[in-house]
Amino acid sequence: xxxxxxxxxxxxxxxxxVPTKFRKDxxxxxxxxxxxxxxxxxxxxxxxxxxxxxxxxxxxxxAKSRAFARLMLAGAMDIGLDKQGRFVVPEYLRSYAKxxxxxxxxxIHTRLEIWDEDxxxxxxxxxxxxxxxxxxxxxxxxx
Numbered sequence: 001x002x003x004x005x006x007x008x009x010x011x012x013x014x015x016x017x018v019p020t021k022f023r024k025d026x027x028x029x030x031x032x033x034x035x036x037x038x039x040x041x042x043x044x045x046x047x048x049x050x051x052x053x054x055x056x057x058x059x060x061x062x063a064k065s066r067a068f069a070r071l072m073l074a075g076a077m078d079i080g081l082d083k084q085g086r087f088v089v090p091e092y093l094r095s096y097a098k099x100x101x102x103x104x105x106x107x108i109h110t111r112l113e114i115w116d117e118d119x120x121x122x123x124x125x126x127x128x129x130x131x132x133x134x135x136x137x138x139x140x141x142x143x
Contacts, residue, residue, distance in 0.1 A: 040097045098116050104117050
């Protein structure tokens with residue numbers, strides 16, 4: 001399970017080190033793709049398989065379904081970690097998420113999210129401000 005918030009840097013070659021505690025979970029391969037809210041998603045192959053199957057089963061006749069599947073699937077890239085636990089974040093994905101040198105890797109249960117540090121800080125601060133309202137809305141779902 002992926003949890004926590006980790007601050008890292010992208011080097012001049014576009015490489016990003018995965019937090020040590022998560023490297024074992026990604027050792028058999030992983031996929032990085034466009035995420036939501038200006039982030040990237042990094043998933044182990046098994047989780048990527050589950051997500052991509054769901055995306056492939058979306059109704060082709062619905063424009064929003066096609067658009068979302070394209071966003072996630074066309075943006076995906078297989079990655080492997082080097083001996084230092086790094087991988088190259090493709091330029092088109094760095095551009096999509098507006099990643100600068102400083103990034104935050106966030107554990108979200110079955111996936112990691114990669115955020116530009118400034119974007120993450122703004123998102124986190126807003127979410128913390130809205131936490132009571134969010135909790136009340138989720139209460140109706142039994143959370």
